[in-house]
Amino acid sequence: MDKVSVIVSGEPSEELLDSLSLNSDSISEVVVPSCKVSSPLPMKFLQVGDLKGGALLNALVKEASSDYLLFVKPTVSFEEEFIEELLEEFEGTDVDAVFPNLILRSGEGEEVKNYQQVYNKEISLVASLSLEDWIPDQVILFKREVLEKGELFDSKLADYELYDFLYRNLRWLKLKLAEFSYATYSLKDAFIDTAWRSFVLREKVLKKYDWKKELFPFLSWEEKPEVAEATALTIIGKRLAAYFDYFNASSYLRRALLKFHNQESLRELVGVLVNMGFFKEAKELLSPLQGMEKSDIKERIEKIESLIKELEKAVEEGKLEEVLAVASEVAGVYQGAPLHNLLGFIYWIGGKKEEAYRFFYKAVTMNPLDRDYLHNLTLSAKELGKGQEVERLVKILISEFTT
Numbered sequence: 001m002d003k004v005s006v007i008v009s010g011e012p013s014e015e016l017l018d019s020l021s022l023n024s025d026s027i028s029e030v031v032v033p034s035c036k037v038s039s040p041l042p043m044k045f046l047q048v049g050d051l052k053g054g055a056l057l058n059a060l061v062k063e064a065s066s067d068y069l070l071f072v073k074p075t076v077s078f079e080e081e082f083i084e085e086l087l088e089e090f091e092g093t094d095v096d097a098v099f100p101n102l103i104l105r106s107g108e109g110e111e112v113k114n115y116q117q118v119y120n121k122e123i124s125l126v127a128s129l130s131l132e133d134w135i136p137d138q139v140i141l142f143k144r145e146v147l148e149k150g151e152l153f154d155s156k157l158a159d160y161e162l163y164d165f166l167y168r169n170l171r172w173l174k175l176k177l178a179e180f181s182y183a184t185y186s187l188k189d190a191f192i193d194t195a196w197r198s199f200v201l202r203e204k205v206l207k208k209y210d211w212k213k214e215l216f217p218f219l220s221w222e223e224k225p226e227v228a229e230a231t232a233l234t235i236i237g238k239r240l241a242a243y244f245d246y247f248n249a250s251s252y253l254r255r256a257l258l259k260f261h262n263q264e265s266l267r268e269l270v271g272v273l274v275n276m277g278f279f280k281e282a283k284e285l286l287s288p289l290q291g292m293e294k295s296d297i298k299e300r301i302e303k304i305e306s307l308i309k310e311l312e313k314a315v316e317e318g319k320l321e322e323v324l325a326v327a328s329e330v331a332g333v334y335q336g337a338p339l340h341n342l343l344g345f346i347y348w349i350g351g352k353k354e355e356a357y358r359f360f361y362k363a364v365t366m367n368p369l370d371r372d373y374l375h376n377l378t379l380s381a382k383e384l385g386k387g388q389e390v391e392r393l394v395k396i397l398i399s400e401f402t403t
Helices: 016-023 055-061 082-088 122-128 144-149 161-169 194-210 212-216 225-242 246-259 263-276 279-284 289-314 320-331 339-348 352-366 371-384 389-395
Strands: 004-008 025-033 042-043 068-073 074-079 096-105 109-113 138-141 175-186
Touching: 004 055, 016 074, 055 161, 055 352, 068 082, 068 144, 068 371, 074 122, 082 096, 082 138, 082 371, 138 144, 138 212, 161 194, 194 212, 194 225, 194 371, 194 389, 225 246, 225 263, 246 263, 263 279, 263 289, 279 289, 289 320, 339 352, 352 371, 352 389, 371 389
Parallel strands: 004 025, 004 068, 025 042, 096 175
Antiparallel strands: 068 138, 074 175, 096 109, 096 138
């Protein structure tokens, strides 16, 4: 049986090290940036400095020596013979990469994620515009030659680099689910920089693949081309909104309305503007909507706008604890950029600067046009030494970032 080089992108947890020990017969080496816990496993350490994302994975891959490379997140764990089970999926097939099902563990308990078999259906996945729903990046086993054929990972991506690799090579990759294998992923940090997901979708996927034949083959391009294009643009807008990139989502939704005016795109655009904090602009778009729906949406926007103004006034009056006390309740109604900015300010005043930075970061991800949000993020980043990260975020969102 072949052995694998295990690629760990960060400090491995004790649970992961224990899991690797249970699978030591299938491991030739473990390549890591660092490891504070002693382990009998054959470890290979690599000083990577500030490398992240694609640059980090490329450096780790370069140090690995096996023909099979198992990429695992630091908080993954699995049972004995897990790696052997993955390797067996390659036998007698043309498979390039294998992945398991996941057990997602968080403070709220466990959730089993059973993936669907994608073997010989790979190219159809691109139409989902969300590979992360189909393939886990927490643990996946590649043939080394496949990574080299696919030109490795984009070194300029700080996140989402594995999915970018899959998107780039999906026309020829053979991927397979190990249907009876499970790995556990413990979610230690709920923060995800979704701007990278939006960037890869906008600047790579949408430009690489044929819209009519590969991305949206289910639309009536020949019979109703304008409706088809408007529908495609709306689907893209909704996906970007799911990544909290409301700025670019609004652009696609506006294009959809210009191509073919319809209620669905208009409703989505109104929702996006509300989440950006552009309440006035959102209400101005309501005139084409008719009857009760228009009244209900306007009433909801006004309630949210009033609520945010009350919270802002409370913060100005120094009632920070009171605002924090109702924050979770407010988030059940509205989770837009203004709320994130407010929470960032409260945490910053309270001395929790890393938490504050994340709230400011999310606010700017949602709305990079607001000067107050940018000001708060820039000041917090300067104190935390993250100025380049903020500059890169803005470039990602406004499509000035190149790879």
